[in-house]
Amino acid sequence: MLDTREVRAFSLLPEPVLTVYLDTNPSKMANRGPAPEYLSWLNAAGKSLVASVPAGEQKLLQEQLGRIEGFLRDRVLPQRGMLLFAGPQTWQPVPLQVEVGNEVHWGRPALAQLLGLLSRHKPYGIAVVTLNGARLFRYHLGEMTELEEKKFVINISQWRKKDMGKFAHVDITKSRGTDHDTFERRIDDQYRHICAETAQRARQLSETHGLAAFFLVGDDRLIDPIAAAFPRDLQSHVVKIEEDLAKVVQPEIVERLEPHIEEWERARQSETIGTLLRSKRGVVLGVAETLAELQNGRVRALVLAADLDPELRQCPNCGRADLTDTPVCLYCGTRRQIARLREILSELAWKHSAEIEIVDAEASARLREAGGMGGWLRLPKQKSARRAARRAG
Ligand SMILES: [Zn+2]
Known part of the structure; x- marks a missing residue:
């Protein structure tokens, strides 16, 4: 997983090095087929780059361009973007799952765009919460990695049979009325405990993985108590998203959540600048x-x-x-x-x-x-x- 330490390592690559950023998004028609747009772009941009460097370095640059073009040809790139570093002692392809703009540079490693991507796409935590449990993910640079799954087990075994009969199907979301009976209160107590545990686990994962925020996704009756269980100083890092993703599989989870995350990120940036200017x-x-x-x-x-x-x-x-x-x-x-x-x-x-x-x-x-x-x-x-x-x- 790409982080600032790795970017630091890129910045120390021996010069001269060829840096190439390509928009390889397969959802764009022009990027499909035997002659994808990014390859023809690289070919043309490479030629003018060669013409612009000192004569003594042209052959070296030409070789590196050849290596990269050879690598990209006959290869289907499933990622949205691709970053490559190539030099006499360097070969480093970096697939990216986020939108990238085409760029080609010769000389020192060109990290400005990568820096922008990392700043724009911070690592976040996501908890998809359903009645059965919470699936906890790390989301960074467009990629979602499942960290762990926490099953919610409501223990009703020790309760009296009389109570049980009334609730053949236990539904926590319906346990909020003004008229709570003992049974529902017991579920509430247990669920409150589960929420506290989930919040604590999310906090631990945030620390371990350096997560900039935690998004809680699910029915508000499920996520509200989890959000409330975070300590006050972390409340600004908890974001609630009311979406039912119980039956949604992973790639689609990303699609559904991306607009929410972007919106939150925009608001956060706005807040940052507001604080700075004030x-x-x-x-x-x-x-x-x-x-x-x-x-x-x-x-x-x-x-x-x-x-x-x-x-x-x-x-x-x-x-x-x-x-x-x-x-x-x-x-x-x-x-x-x-x-x-x-x-x-x-x-x-x-x-x-x-x-x-x-x-x-x-x-x-x-x-x-x-x-x-x-x-x-x-x-x-x-x-x-x-x-x-x-x-x-
Ligand atoms: Zn000096």
Whole structure:
């Protein structure tokens, strides 16, 4: 499963490397048949890329393009997207189950799009809840993996026969009337206990798998008590979806849930930007300002508008980058190179232990108005602790 650690590993691939992103979505007619669109796109884009690189590297690039085209030809790709890295010492196909835009790059590994995908598709937990139990899944980059199944067992064996007769068919969902009798209260008690257990298990899985949120899917009478059993500080990470998926199989579960997850993600991004823009202190806004704070180690999380990718100058020696066109690095005197923000941002963020979030649509537009990039600063306490440590060291 793709995560930031793996992206970090990609960023260290030996250069020059050919990076190819392809939209291979088999639901598009043009991508089917012996001459899929993505292959003809790669062929044409590859040719112009070869013409644009230094003469000394053209043969090498041509070889890598040949390898990738050979790999893709005569192969049916069931995934929505494909990412490939190819170089003299590198061969790394990465199938993706999310929408990808066609891109081809030569030189350093091109990770901007991948970074965007990871930011947009966080790992989530999903619990499909029915009367019989809860199936718990991890959902990431369009793929759903079942983690475990928790059966709900309502134990009625020790109850009096008299009560049993009334309830040949036990239906928890009907046990909510104002007129609860003993039997129904007992079921309620047991179900409450089951809900608490399910919520606790979901929390444990969230921690183990780094899940950004947990979606509870089912009849509201089943999922409400589970949602309520989460502690208050985690309530904002619990999302209820009223859908009956009892008889739905896995690929279709994804289709049914995707719009809900996207909607929630949009709302969350909007909330993130709202909080950032409302904050009076502890935040930074603007590309130049955020980059400076980031490289001073003061940013713990940064946020970037989806369509923002300004040109920077970066020092190949110390890695320092900014928006100015000063030809020489102020820190080490090395001649600087042109680089795109998105190309180098993951490396910078990694170096300074900052998280990156990329926002789309409405959230992106609002952030653009405020400079397109921003971040949350580390707490002053942490900063002074670090400064003290540096002084001591
Ligand atoms: Zn430098």
